[in-house]
Amino acid sequence: MGNNRFYTPDGFSDVLPGICEFKKEAEGKLRTLFGLNGYSEIETPGIEYTDIYMDNEYVPAQNLYKLCDQKGRLITIRYDGTIPASRFAATIYKDEEPPLRLCYIENMYRYEQVGGGKQSEFTQAGVELMGSSGSAADAEVIALAIESALEIGIKDLQISIGQTKLFSGFMEGLKIDKESSDKIRNAINQKDVVTLEKTASDIGLSEEDKETLLMFSESQGTYDVIEAMRGRIKNDTAVAALDNLKEILDILDDYGYLKYVSIDLGLLGSDYYTGVIFKGFTYEVGFPILGGGRYDNVVGTFGRDMEAVGFSLGLSLAIIALMRQGMEPEASKPEVIIGYDIDIEGSRKAAIALKQQMVAEGTRVILDTQGYTQEALEKYADDNGIETCIFIDETKEEA
Amino acid sequence: MLTIALSKGRLAEQAIELLEKAGYDCTAAKEKSRKLILEDEKQGLRFILAKPADVPTYVEYGAADIGVVGKDTLLEEGRQLYEVIDLGFGKCRMCVCGPKELKGKLDTIPNKRVSTKYPNITRAYFEDYKRESVEIIKLHGSIELAPLIGLSDVIVDIVETGRTLFENGLDVLETVAEISARVVVNKVSMKMKASEIKPMIEALKKQVEIMNEEKKEA
Numbered sequence: 001m002g003n004n005r006f007y008t009p010d011g012f013s014d015v016l017p018g019i020c021e022f023k024k025e026a027e028g029k030l031r032t033l034f035g036l037n038g039y040s041e042i043e044t045p046g047i048e049y050t051d052i053y054m055d056n057e058y059v060p061a062q063n064l065y066k067l068c069d070q071k072g073r074l075i076t077i078r079y080d081g082t083i084p085a086s087r088f089a090a091t092i093y094k095d096e097e098p099p100l101r102l103c104y105i106e107n108m109y110r111y112e113q114v115g116g117g118k119q120s121e122f123t124q125a126g127v128e129l130m131g132s133s134g135s136a137a138d139a140e141v142i143a144l145a146i147e148s149a150l151e152i153g154i155k156d157l158q159i160s161i162g163q164t165k166l167f168s169g170f171m172e173g174l175k176i177d178k179e180s181s182d183k184i185r186n187a188i189n190q191k192d193v194v195t196l197e198k199t200a201s202d203i204g205l206s207e208e209d210k211e212t213l214l215m216f217s218e219s220q221g222t223y224d225v226i227e228a229m230r231g232r233i234k235n236d237t238a239v240a241a242l243d244n245l246k247e248i249l250d251i252l253d254d255y256g257y258l259k260y261v262s263i264d265l266g267l268l269g270s271d272y273y274t275g276v277i278f279k280g281f282t283y284e285v286g287f288p289i290l291g292g293g294r295y296d297n298v299v300g301t302f303g304r305d306m307e308a309v310g311f312s313l314g315l316s317l318a319i320i321a322l323m324r325q326g327m328e329p330e331a332s333k334p335e336v337i338i339g340y341d342i343d344i345e346g347s348r349k350a351a352i353a354l355k356q357q358m359v360a361e362g363t364r365v366i367l368d369t370q371g372y373t374q375e376a377l378e379k380y381a382d383d384n385g386i387e388t389c390i391f392i393d394e395t396k397e398e399a
Numbered sequence: 400m401l402t403i404a405l406s407k408g409r410l411a412e413q414a415i416e417l418l419e420k421a422g423y424d425c426t427a428a429k430e431k432s433r434k435l436i437l438e439d440e441k442q443g444l445r446f447i448l449a450k451p452a453d454v455p456t457y458v459e460y461g462a463a464d465i466g467v468v469g470k471d472t473l474l475e476e477g478r479q480l481y482e483v484i485d486l487g488f489g490k491c492r493m494c495v496c497g498p499k500e501l502k503g504k505l506d507t508i509p510n511k512r513v514s515t516k517y518p519n520i521t522r523a524y525f526e527d528y529k530r531e532s533v534e535i536i537k538l539h540g541s542i543e544l545a546p547l548i549g550l551s552d553v554i555v556d557i558v559e560t561g562r563t564l565f566e567n568g569l570d571v572l573e574t575v576a577e578i579s580a581r582v583v584v585n586k587v588s589m590k591m592k593a594s595e596i597k598p599m600i601e602a603l604k605k606q607v608e609i610m611n612e613e614k615k616e617a
Contacts, residue, residue, distance in 0.1 A: 281590045
């Protein structure tokens with residue numbers, strides 16, 4: 001016998017009744033919201049072949065929970081929702097007319113550093129809009145991300161939006177080597193102005209291009225940021241990216257969501273993203289609670305070329321944020337307890353009938369299993385905050 | 400309320416000095432006591448004094464919004480943070496050091512044994528940058544001792560003046576990185592508390608510029 005039978009593994013924890021109830025209700029709200037917006041929920045298997053994650057190199061291998069099946073093939077516990085949904089859309093749904101609107105609410109498993117609200121097992125709720133390119137699709141997904149966070153009770157919400165093609169297009173125009181380009185990318189990702197300036201000087205960029213790079217790192221705003229960039233870029237890809245950002249803001253304004261949104265051109269993400277990229281923040285947790293973007297090349301790796309955009313909300317992390325912001329989830333208590341005197345014939349039957357009737361009416365009710373006397377039952381009800389206590393000590397003749 | 404994590408010791412003193420010059424009253428932080436959290440409600444500042452290696456952790460997880468910490472610690476810990484200012488003090492170099500006879504001949508030893516307090520930096524330098532395998536021996540102090548008594552061939556450590564090295568017949572063989580104190584910011588705080596953080600960064604940057612100017616003139 002090991003010593004580990006009393007504990008749960010690092011990064012895994014039990015969910016207590018109050019939090020669990022809140023979480024399941026939140027899942028229900030998100031499911032309804034996704035459904036009302038035309039997204040169909042799918043369940044992908046809890047275990048997939050590791051190949052779906054490794055063949056496209058979008059996921060760091062060391063973060064996957066890997067096992068072997070009986071034939072020695074590598075299999076992986078569900079790491080995210082997007083890649084299985086991409087596999088699904090390209091295979092099982094290959095003949096389905098686009099656009100596809102899919103959603104999921106599942107537990108994900110990642111070997112990652114635990115802390116600051118992060119766990120190895122966590123619930124994500126997300127949507128994928130596939131087979132639709134353009135700003136309308138991008139904005140629909142961002143709007144739904146905002147609504148999801150609001151729906152579960154996040155009030156202080158800030159969404160940062162960037163565009164990966166704006167940066168890659170601009171860098172393409174500079175014609176510099178990969179090493180310097182990676183250095184600049186890292187520096188912008190970390191808002192490390194010192195390294196950024198130094199690298200730009202080392203490779204002999206013009207003052208104007210240097211300033212533009214600094215704007216990637218430091219700019220924050222909405223339309224003003226886009227306009228400030230406009231005169232500085234010539235590359236077609238980058239110009240298109242800027243137009244995309246502007247259209248997204250226009251559409252989000254139509255939704256009435258501009259107040260939640262700011263442009264952060266320093267959001268560069270990984271190679272996985274091929275267009276708009278966004279993250280959602282709130283107080284009291286050190287990591288974004290939601291994130292997403294356009295990933296036009298992922299579905300294609302499964303054999304069906306299809307543009308796609310999506311987001312996922314880290315429900316577990318969002319709940320931690322809500323609790324640190326002062327929410328105290330409590331498990332619902334029974335409203336009624338019913339006891340009976342076992343010595344009186346028919347009292348148990350009457351008690352069961354009463355309980356069944358109350359449950360049917362939607363009342364939270366428990367039937368005593370401890371054989372309490374009337375006095376003990378009343379005390380129990382008092383101690384546990386149960387409002388109504390019913391003790392049956394006579395046979396009620398049913399009419 | 401902004402929470403600022405300072406690396407205990409000289410770095411904390413210098414950071415406090417700079418904050419004061421930038422117009423932040425740091426009386427709370429200078430209080431001589433055993434308190435671990437020093438709060439100044441009026442200014443909306445809270446200082447925590449932490450072991451340097453823990454500062455990036457506090458900031459990445461959002462327990463602190465801002466941190467002041469050496470680049471060596473940042474490189475070693477490899478956390479996801481915004482690194483916004485090079486403060487210019489706490490300057491030193493991360494170096495590969497060893498017996499001075501090895502100068503210029505470091506590459507002749509295959510499968511080097513390297514003692515260090517910084518296993519991650521060492522691994523990144525030798526494996527990712529120099530593309531060679533090394534055997535890393537983690538030590539906690541007096542690293543210079545290791546090559547002297549044959550525990551390892553070389554060491555990777557911080558060099559300030561180099562006096563300890565020279566007095567023991569060792570020398571700098573290669574430079575791994577330039578080190579100085581940095582201001583780091585939690586990625587969520589940068590968004591959610593921008594109205595408090597951005598002015599602080601600007602004020603600090605201005606002071607650093609003045610400081611650098613003064614240094615040039617001197």
